[in-house]
Structure formats: structure tokens, C-alpha cells
Amino acid sequence: MQEDLRWLGLTWDGPMISQSQRFPRYRATLEALHAALWIFPCTRTRRELLEAVDAPHEGGAEDEPIYPREFRPSVDRPLPPLTDPVAVNWRFRVPDEIEIRFSDARCGEQCAVAGRDFGDFLVWRKDDTPSYQLATVVDELEFGITEVVRGADLIKSTFRQLLLFQALGRTPPQYYHVPLVVDDRGARLAKRHDALSLRTLRGQGVTPESLIRSFDSI
Numbered sequence: 001m002q003e004d005l006r007w008l009g010l011t012w013d014g015p016m017i018s019q020s021q022r023f024p025r026y027r028a029t030l031e032a033l034h035a036a037l038w039i040f041p042c043t044r045t046r047r048e049l050l051e052a053v054d055a056p057h058e059g060g061a062e063d064e065p066i067y068p069r070e071f072r073p074s075v076d077r078p079l080p081p082l083t084d085p086v087a088v089n090w091r092f093r094v095p096d097e098i099e100i101r102f103s104d105a106r107c108g109e110q111c112a113v114a115g116r117d118f119g120d121f122l123v124w125r126k127d128d129t130p131s132y133q134l135a136t137v138v139d140e141l142e143f144g145i146t147e148v149v150r151g152a153d154l155i156k157s158t159f160r161q162l163l164l165f166q167a168l169g170r171t172p173p174q175y176y177h178v179p180l181v182v183d184d185r186g187a188r189l190a191k192r193h194d195a196l197s198l199r200t201l202r203g204q205g206v207t208p209e210s211l212i213r214s215f216d217s218i
Contacts, residue, residue, distance in 0.1 A: 030130070104177050118160060
């Protein structure tokens with residue numbers, strides 16, 4: 001991946017960080033959320049969520065279905081301890097009907113309602129791995145990230161992450177969500193859509209300059 005990025009002309013300063021090496025930091029944040037009663041264990045399968053009457057699929061196959069409120073344990077139920085290793089999914093309990101806003105440097109003002117536009121989301125999986133939402137927030141806090149640039153398909157994830165920043169009592173970075181690169185059918189470039197990788201395009205003789213020109217035309 002690093003070789004492909006360099007071939008495209010992208011460089012960076014500082015070390016490349018592997019999240020697999022930061023497991024203890026993610027686990028410490030999970031324990032903090034557990035102690036503050038922000039999370040709860042979930043044994044429901046994805047099929048159960050999709051089949052629930054009030055669980056519309058919020059963002060297509062790549063996003064989490066909205067977690068039904070009737071699946072959520074009551075706040076007064078004793079919270080089981082975290083196991084080591086974790087063997088059950090843990091979800092963040094979103095504050096229902098709370099409006100969340102942020103100003104995106106490209107897309108402008110963004111707004112979502114917790115519990116309606118997205119539901120209780122995963123922060124740790126039963127295979128003992130942190131979710132993207134939790135790992136991203138921890139990394140941004142600990143590395144002093146002040147601006148996040150990423151694809152517009154992750155705007156809804158930003159609302160989830162803002163709740164994590166709030167729960168941890170920390171200030172979030174600024175955000176800039178860019179449009180996705182898509183094919184001639186309008187589908188985003190991804191393996192599931194048989195999109196060609198940079199390595200494949202490079203092998204076919206495509207030049208970095210021609211790729212960059214095609215990006216500039218988006």
C-alpha cells in the first residue's frame with residue numbers, strides 16, 4: 001500500500017502507525033466507557049437486527065442497521081464485567097433524540113438525530129477487536145489530530161465519533177469530507193464492485209499523471 005501511494009506521488013511525514021500495535025490503548029478506552037456505563041453487551045446477530053420491525057437499513061450493506069430500542073437492556077440492569085479476551089459485542093448507548101451537529105469544511109453544516117438516523121453502534125466486537133469508531137477516536141486524541149480528511153461516505157460515522165468524544169470529555173477535530181471516486185456506473189471504487197486496484201492499473205501501464213487528471217475532473 002505504501003509503495004502504491006508513493007508511485008501515485010503521495011508522501012507523508014512522520015511514522016506509519018499500525019493499529020494492531022495499539023490494542024492496549026483501545027482496551028483502556030473501552031474500560032473507561034464501561035466504567036461510565038456508556039456501553040452494553042449485545043448478543044444479537046446482524047440477521048436479527050435486519051429482521052426487526054423497527055430496524056431499517058440505514059446506509060446500505062456497508063453501514064450498521066439501526067439498533068432496535070427494545071433490544072437494548074434497561075439502564076438499571078447491572079452491567080456485566082468486561083472479559084479478557086472479550087467474547088461478546090459491546091455497543092455504545094446513544095442518547096435518544098439528541099440532535100448532533102458539526103460543520104464540515106467542504107459539505108457545510110451537518111445534522112443527525114441519535115436513535116433516529118443511527119442507533120447504538122459497535123465499539124468492540126466479539127472476536128476481541130475494537131471497532132473503527134473507537135479506534136479512530138483514540139488515535140485522533142492521542143496523536144493530536146486537528147483535521148480529518150476522508151470520504152463523504154463516512155459522514156454518518158462522524159456523528160457516532162462525536163458522541164464518543166463527548167463521552168470521553170474531549171474536543172473533536174475539524175472534518176473535511178471529500179467526494180468519492182466512482183466508476184462509469186456511479187458505484188464507488190471497491191473490491192466488491194470489481195474495481196481495479198492501483199497496483200493493477202500500474203501493471204496495465206496507467207501513469208500517475210493520468211490518474212490524477214481523472215481525479216481532478218470529478
